[in-house]
Amino acid sequence: MTNVTNKLLNFRPIILICANLILGILCTVTLIYSLNLYIFLGCAFFLVNIITIVCFVINKNKKVYIALIVSLIITLIVCARFSLIIFSNINASDIGTVTIYGSIIKVNSIKVTDVGYVINAYVEVLDGELSGSVIQTYFNSSNLLHEGYKVEFSGVVNALNFYANNYVNSKNLRYGVNYVCNNSNILNVDTNINNVFNYAKHLLYQRLSYSNAENYEFIFALLTGDTNFIKDLTLNKFRDVGVAHIFAVSGLHIGFLYAFINLIFKPFKFNKVTKYVLTLVLLYLYVAFCGTTPSCLRAFIIIAVSSFSKAFGFKNDRLSSIFFSMVLVLTINSADLFNVGFYLSYLACLSLVFLTPKIEKLLNYILPQRVCKFVAPFISAYVGTLPITNDFFLNSSLLSMLFNAFIVPLMSFVFILCFISSVIIMLFSNALFIMQISSFFVSLIVWYVNTFSFIVLKTTVLFSISTVFYYFGLVLCSGVINVKLKTVKIISLVNFVIFLLVFLLINI
DSSP states (O other), rough: OOOOOHHHHHHHHHHHHHHHHHHHHHHHHHHOHHHHHHHHHHHHHHHHHHHHHHHHHHHOOOHHHHHHHHHHHHHHHHHHHHHHHHHHHTTOOOEEEEEEEEEEEEEEEEEEEEEEEEEEEEEEOOSSSTTTTTTEEEEEEOOOOOTTEEEEEEEEEEEEEEETTTTOOOOHHHEEEEEEEEEEEEEEEEOOOSSHHHHHHHHHHHHHHHHTTTHHHHHHHHOOOOOOTTTTHHHHHHTTTTTTGGGSSSHHHHHHHHHHHHHHHTSSSOOOOHHHHHHHHHHHHHHHTOOHHHHHHHHHHHHHHHHHHHTTOOOOOOOHHHHHHHHHHHHOOOOGGGGGHHHHHHHHHHHHHHHHHHHHHHHHTTHHHHHHHHHHHHHHHHHHHHHHHHHHHHEEEETHHHHHHHHHHHHHHHHHHHHHHHHHHHHGGGGGGHHHHHHHHOOOOOHHHHHGGGOOEEEOOOOTTTHHHHHHHHHHHHOSSSSOOOHHHHHHHHHHHHHHHHHHHHHO
């Protein structure tokens, strides 16, 4: 019998695993804070699996059966671990005034004041009754504090709930933060850093600051994703023009570095497997250096799957690679599901895979083929992330595609130049002058953004519930659903009318 599932939806087992995992994580959170939503999501979870079982019975497809079992096992394990994190947060109680000794594992923000800095950081407690716990602290310090520093401080420690005002703080969940200390009095700071990646990051910042390179903080942000040292006013201009993503180490950076490493290995006579393994090891070291953020990890996994497919002669399926990376990212840290960057990252990625060919085909009627190939990816990413950008940031730049068309090609050169220069100055302290070259090109990007940020056209419309119909329309246009063109046109028309009515009701 013809496989109905494959025929209709281009079914891939990894999509079922991913759907079950997402529903399971959502159920784990809503069980505690919203019984009605938990019941709804629970019904959705069982509905997905019942449909899968029916498809298996009808088609006798072993892949579907195996995927169902694997998805349930993964979901059970991940949700059990995630629930432990949640319950440890719920069970946390106010401590009172205590002295804490711990290690800074994450610096969230740095604000410059007249007397020094206000630093928002996560500190992992190293001893005492709170040993192993993570505290969100606010330090008033005359000096900068970096990740890996050990600090002794006193203050009032209270319980910190990750869920407040119908909002899940994904960062607090990601790092297992259970307590907060708003006014921390620093007693002692140990600047010795034991973690090799934190040490390398700190060394890079030191060398860049000593190099006297103009806009060195932008170079640091470009290479590490850490924007704490960039002034808010300037960073907001990058956001306004829609190019702030260059400071979030993601597929753009990992892709450039992957191509550069392959170019280096080209003269060497490695076999395919050795070449790809060495490349991936070097790439992962960079991912770890950047803190294994979701965008970093997602890009690395997709490239890893593609590399092993090439090495062993398997056919690489980009959609399966994307969903496989999603499963791994959520398995490693389930809290990333509540991070807006997670959605922007994957929506942009899926849009590039499915919408780019369609948009390129449409543009072929009015533009030369080379121009279409260049422009289509920027339009795809913009269209794919528009509702999330508008609803979360309350605005989006209508000209971001044009700004990206200039910045992204230049970025391929600037990023590799900054990377090479940074490696050199980290190895040789007397070669700091070499950063002046990278600084020139980074300053060009900063000048471009500062000069043209005033002409940004913004849209502040909200999508809200109409987002469902918007993305359903994109799915129809992408060709993922295999139905007749006439049927697609009818469904698309009905969907567009519903979307338009809901959209107008929200914004009028």
